[in-house]
Amino acid sequence: MKTFRGGCILGMMLPWLFCLPLAASFPKVTIPAELQSVEAHVAVNATSCSVTCGLGLQVEETCEITPAGERKNCSMRRSHCTTTWGCGLQHLTIPVGKPMVLSCLTSDVIDLGVRGYSCTWKVAPGLITMNDVLFAPFRNPGFAVAFSPTKESDAGTYRCDVRMLKTFRVIKRIYFGVRVIRNDLVDLDFGKSLTREQKLAVRNEEGIEANVTLVDVEERLHFWQRKSFPRSLIGIGSGLVGIVVVSIALRCLQERLRSRGAENQTQF
Known part of the structure; x- marks a missing residue:
């Protein structure tokens, strides 16, 4: 019975045995008075890295942080940053x-x-x-x-x-x-292979004649250099073919009418 009572008493004391030492093992930390007035320089903001890989640059904003948490004397500075290697x-x-x-x-x-x-x-x-x-x-x-x-x-x-x-x-x-x-094998003149629209886009990117439109370019070209010239040729050719076909059809019809008139005269 004594052993049973001791076990019960020990079981009732276990929670207190675990709680009391924990409270005693963490003493209260006091900050010295000379450190309570210290101001720290902390980076409070930063831009993204200037590159997607390797070593780049970022702009950081650093401020002095007072013990009360206030920011003052903020400044911007550039610093190195790294991303994927x-x-x-x-x-x-x-x-x-x-x-x-x-x-x-x-x-x-x-x-x-x-x-x-x-x-x-x-x-x-x-x-x-x-x-x-x-x-x-x-x-x-x-x-x-x-x-x-x-x-x-x-x-x-x-x-x-x-x-x-x-x-x-x-x-x-x-x-x-x-x-x-080698230069004698391949011509690397990029401008020679560009179309009129691509040349105009390159000029606009370089800031040269940015206000020029495709209509102005078309007006400066000779009529055989314009984009509408092949279409005009097709239209003119189609018109000429149509005129020839119609004239041939009219001539055939005219000859048939003449032949019928001659047959009618011989019958009378």
Whole structure:
């Protein structure tokens, strides 16, 4: 009976045994008086990253936060931001002799400062590929590679990796697939292959003769260069064919009437 009573008493005391030590294990934290008046600089707002992959820029709004939670002395500053590290493959077609620059980072990111980042280049000569096994180291110390002039031997795929110096983690990888062609094989004059409407659209995008309409363009062209000229030819041709057919039909009818008149005269 004594054991039973002790068990009952112990069971009744268990909730108190669990509650009392928990309350005693978390002492009350007091903030020192000198820290209660400290103001902190906190980023309260930020824009989205300027790029969809790799290292970009964002604009942050930082403010001083008082102990009462008020904001003051707010300012805007630019800072680096990172998104997904894979940027895929970009295709480039360059004629022989033309200069070419492959930049791993945008100019605004470089202008802000890239001391905490490093860049390594690799190349797969003569191939357009994303198979990393086919790449060999390409010595280039900067974030951009310049070719001036471009040679046929420069064709291939160039891979750029941007890493953080502290963690050596890759934050951007981009592939540049470069095709180098000879000028005597292919004409890369894009303007020659454009239609009148496409040329007008290009002029409007460049801000040249933006107020010109298709009607004005048609009026400046010679009549044989206008879009309506083939339609006019078809209409004129159809009209001439119709006139010839009608004249032949009238002549045949006239001859039949004459022949019938001659037969009637011979009968009388």
